[in-house]
Amino acid sequence: MRGLSLRARFPCSRRSLLTAAAVVPLTAAAAAGDGAAGQPPAAGGQRYFPRHGSYGHRTLAYDLRLAYDPDRAWLDGHARIRAVANDTLGRVELDLARLKVGEARVDGEPAAVHRRDGKVLLGPARPLAAGQPFVMDIAYAGRPKPVSTPFGGVGWDRTGDDHDGTLVASQPVGAPSWFPCNDRPDDKAAYTFAVTVPRGHHALANGTLRERQEVEDGVRWTYHHPGPMATYLAAVYTGRFGVDDLSAPVPVRIAYPADLAEEARYDLGRQPEMLRLFTGLFGEYPFESYGAVVVDADLAAPVENQTLSVFGRNHVDGQRSWETLVAHEIAHQWFGNSVGLADWRHIWLNEGFATYAEWLWSEHIGEDGAEVLARRAWLDLSARRQNLRIADPGRRHLFDDRVYVRGACALHALRLAVGDECFFRVLRSWHAVHRGGCADTAAFLAHAERVVGRPLGTVLQPWLFERSLPRFDVG
Ligand SMILES: [Zn+2]
Structure with missing residues (x-):
């Protein structure tokens, strides 16, 4: 037999987008958020798979x-x-x-x-x-x-x-x-x-x-x-x-x-x-x-x-x-294996980054680049129901392709806001700092602000913590 009924993770579709946003200082909110709509998720909130894993020991x-x-x-x-x-x-x-x-x-x-x-x-x-x-x-x-x-x-x-x-x-x-x-994803x-x-x-x-x-x-x-x-x-x-x-x-x-x-x-x-x-x-x-x-x-x-x-x-x-x-x-x-997840709630750190890498590869081989693909992704996303906060999408939506594509768009929005040199410095140092470890969304936001040297809440907050679809600021 060929055709196992294995997994239903959605292949990363390509859609895209752009926009804008607004502005809310992120770091403090991310550290203290309560998980309500428009707010960063609470640290140590509900786990998606509470029956899996033990905190009694580490391996x-x-x-x-x-x-x-x-x-x-x-x-x-x-x-x-x-x-x-x-x-x-x-x-x-x-x-x-x-x-x-x-x-x-x-x-x-x-x-x-x-x-x-x-x-x-x-x-x-x-x-x-x-x-x-x-x-x-x-x-x-x-x-x-x-x-x-x-x-x-x-x-x-x-x-x-x-x-x-x-x-x-x-x-x-x-x-x-x-x-x-x-x-547990964080017991490596x-x-x-x-x-x-x-x-x-x-x-x-x-x-x-x-x-x-x-x-x-x-x-x-x-x-x-x-x-x-993991x-x-x-x-x-x-x-x-x-x-x-x-x-x-x-x-x-x-x-x-x-x-x-x-x-x-x-x-x-x-x-x-x-x-x-x-x-x-x-x-x-x-x-x-x-x-x-x-x-x-x-x-x-x-x-x-x-x-x-x-x-x-x-x-x-x-x-x-x-x-x-x-x-x-x-x-x-x-992104996902070396820099792992502190918890499944932060899945966009895996899938948004890997989807963005698809766009970078496409550009490398002379096909559509990240800018074109991001805008196309935004158009596709804008035609869909916007009811997902990708920073904590809920277990049911763990592999929803909006997590993948909107996550990639969030990175593109960051790139547009800070420029290529600074953007890739954020990515490289993110991996360098957390290599072999685990991290979460709040840590990424704090890291990006540290590297960029200014608040990024208005850039990233709408993409990650709100349901409505932002627009890209630039372009
Ligand atoms: Zn993936």
Whole structure:
């Protein structure tokens, strides 16, 4: 079967706009906002996925040993998780959907295991003190399936007509479909994956291949990614792939079903050029490698898994019809992956930036530039219902394409207001300051004002915190 009912993230459409605005000093409002219409969202407000993640601990590293049998769709897993307690903990809370847990240990001693509502609760032999590092070992197994969300199933899924491959596309809360984790976008960690698959199959994962070893029941592929990486960006792909290694400015891999080799090589062939362009505009590429995997299934949208984005068969046609999305997923490596989200409410910081990068790529290759695309986007937006505050759009609208396009327009409005040199200085320093961390809308506004040296409330406030569509001031 091709055509997983995976995800309904809307591909970033291009529309655009411009305008103006007005003026309200932003920084103070952003810090103190109450989330009402026209106001910045409250710090620490309602989380969109309150059942996911724990604030009891923070994670340092996941070491995942996985064996996948495609004939039975069966995953045997062992997770070793290094973490630090934030409070005194009598139990540790992890997210894990469906899969069965066998033995679990904390610091080498057997731990009590309880399951509840998609959680694994581990009871260590003795309470963990606040600030104490500890290690969890968890054996688990089962047939992974996507996690149901308002956006469709997300997480681990099968691919191919004969279902002998797999993919992971977890954004936003699919990670518990395949490993026990602290499923918050702001709990970043290092990852090691040792994935055993049958001979003749490939296993790909975030980061760098450390070892490929013949073992009794197949081949074990070991990858390491120092990250730091959020759970939703972790990914493993298994199945039959052709793989090419490109280079510059970092090692770049592409993987694809054999029958799509020619199309994938052409459609993904300008990724090194994209990396060079964005390195010039945004600053040094934040990770050790990049890559793109085309899986043997249709996907609602590509996903920017860290260092290894995923595309569906339907995104490859040998004509570069979807090349703007190739650029989009690469831009996320800076904005979304390296500079992550403190909370899903701030999603425009991911999608607005990546959509703007699409416009920059278009300009680079001699097609319509950001100014033309922004104005076109504004016209499209102006014909639509304006009922979305993109700075806190609500869970239901997390992947609404207005978040993408209006977010990009907000950046264009900033560019028009401060000029190219200053605008790109804001973007580069935003990444430099928050590289490997997480941030929110208020932090971006404060950062931009600091770099520009004057209040920007009248420029950005209407785009981010109001429902009505502003106009571009200039032009
Ligand atoms: Zn995106």
